[in-house]
Amino acid sequence: MIKKRLFTPGPTPIPESVMLRMAEPIIHHRNPEFREIFKRVSENLKYLFQTKQPVLTLTCSGTGGIESTFVSLFSPGDTIISVNGGKFGERWVKMPKVFDYNVFEIKNKWGTAPTENEILNALKQNPNAKGVYLTHSETSTGTATDIKLISKVIRENSNALVCVDGITAIGAHEFRFDDWGIDVCVTGSQKGLMIPPGLAFVCLSQRAISAMEKSTTPKFYFDLRKALKSFADDDTPFTPAITLIVGVDAALQIIKDEGIENIWHQHERKANAIRAGVTALGMKLFSNSPSFAVTPVWLPENVDWKKFNSTLKKTYGITVAGGQDEFTGKIFRISHLGYYDEFDMVTIIAALEMSLNEVGYSFTSGVGVQAVMNYFQNNK
Ligand SMILES: *Cc1c(COP(=O)(O)O)cnc(C)c1O
Numbered sequence: 001m002i003k004k005r006l007f008t009p010g011p012t013p014i015p016e017s018v019m020l021r022m023a024e025p026i027i028h029h030r031n032p033e034f035r036e037i038f039k040r041v042s043e044n045l046k047y048l049f050q051t052k053q054p055v056l057t058l059t060c061s062g063t064g065g066i067e068s069t070f071v072s073l074f075s076p077g078d079t080i081i082s083v084n085g086g087k088f089g090e091r092w093v094k095m096p097k098v099f100d101y102n103v104f105e106i107k108n109k110w111g112t113a114p115t116e117n118e119i120l121n122a123l124k125q126n127p128n129a130k131g132v133y134l135t136h137s138e139t140s141t142g143t144a145t146d147i148k149l150i151s152k153v154i155r156e157n158s159n160a161l162v163c164v165d166g167i168t169a170i171g172a173h174e175f176r177f178d179d180w181g182i183d184v185c186v187t188g189s190q191k192g193l194m195i196p197p198g199l200a201f202v203c204l205s206q207r208a209i210s211a212m213e214k215s216t217t218p219k220f221y222f223d224l225r226k227a228l229k230s231f232a233d234d235d236t237p238f239t240p241a242i243t244l245i246v247g248v249d250a251a252l253q254i255i256k257d258e259g260i261e262n263i264w265h266q267h268e269r270k271a272n273a274i275r276a277g278v279t280a281l282g283m284k285l286f287s288n289s290p291s292f293a294v295t296p297v298w299l300p301e302n303v304d305w306k307k308f309n310s311t312l313k314k315t316y317g318i319t320v321a322g323g324q325d326e327f328t329g330k331i332f333r334i335s336h337l338g339y340y341d342e343f344d345m346v347t348i349i350a351a352l353e354m355s356l357n358e359v360g361y362s363f364t365s366g367v368g369v370q371a372v373m374n375y376f377q378n379n380k
Helices: 018-020 034-048 062-073 087-098 115-126 149-159 208-213 222-233 242-258 260-278 305-316 342-358 367-378
Strands: 006-007 055-059 079-084 101-105 131-135 163-164 182-187 201-204 294-298 317-324 331-334
Touching: 006 331, 006 342, 018 242, 034 055, 034 201, 034 242, 055 062, 055 079, 055 222, 055 242, 055 305, 062 087, 062 163, 062 182, 062 201, 062 208, 062 222, 079 087, 079 115, 087 101, 087 131, 087 163, 087 331, 101 115, 101 367, 115 149, 131 149, 149 163, 163 208, 201 208, 208 222, 222 317, 242 260, 260 342, 305 317, 305 331, 305 342, 317 342, 342 367
Parallel strands: 006 317, 079 101, 079 131, 131 163, 163 182
Antiparallel strands: 055 201, 182 201, 294 331, 317 331
């Protein structure tokens, strides 16, 4: 018997209590029962984002959430500064071009985060920039950006809206929408929120809400003015993914019970434990500004990715994420985002040890697992 275990940064595992809620008979979205749930979800999302501002729930994946912000806040000819340090940053360079916006790209080497100076230079060269798009946790490279610092730099030196792809950061990294002066933040359901894919959540500042009135970009489904209007009545403009909203209600309850600060802390511990485990096995970490959501690791030179990955999957039921683009076959990524505990971290390192052993990589058996256990016991 093999248990299947996902260690991917989206979709992530779903808690049993959340699955059970989603298995209940469906309810109708235009009735008080649903409104009550939706209202509670919206309130708890504010807690998740640490804000008093509205957090809109859209039925689409995370990319749709980001698209809704591009089409709702800006107009053709506007200049957007976009940081590209991986697959998702690259997407936020490509997407605004489709809407005839001017895009100024800050290109970062994979595994590195944008610096204060790079942001300042971009703002200096584009004094009329309307928005800066940043990826808090770049999932393709497991790299975290110091959003608090970068947001401050943007706010002090421009009128550009600070727009954050928080899709693998929310629920893993400290994030304070109001205190940090963020204007837009988007997350998705299949990441830190521990439910299946299909919902995006969009938080908007007052400045962002005002910008929506001036936007001339054509839009219909992704018009955030509609979503905001319905939001005031605990409603949605179109049929929402009711089942997922019921699921996120249960997931947010777990987050609230645990406490968001504790959840951030536990993600930091899980990330540190995994880093300790793979380092003890003699492998090297990929990112120089590592995320708490996902850890990319260089494959040892003599290890063939296909063989290693198929051993993990077929023999042990474990799914990790591979590298993308030029890092395909060179790195692999271990997710610790969402519903994982200390023993899951022991499990994934044990599975790495057994699989690496089978593909001919040599190390002292047990040192990875021991490093993980030691880390947890010595760092509460
Ligand atoms: C997963 C992810 C996305 C894309 O979200 P989809 O739900 O696949 O559309 C965007 N940005 C980051 C950082 C992600 O991890």
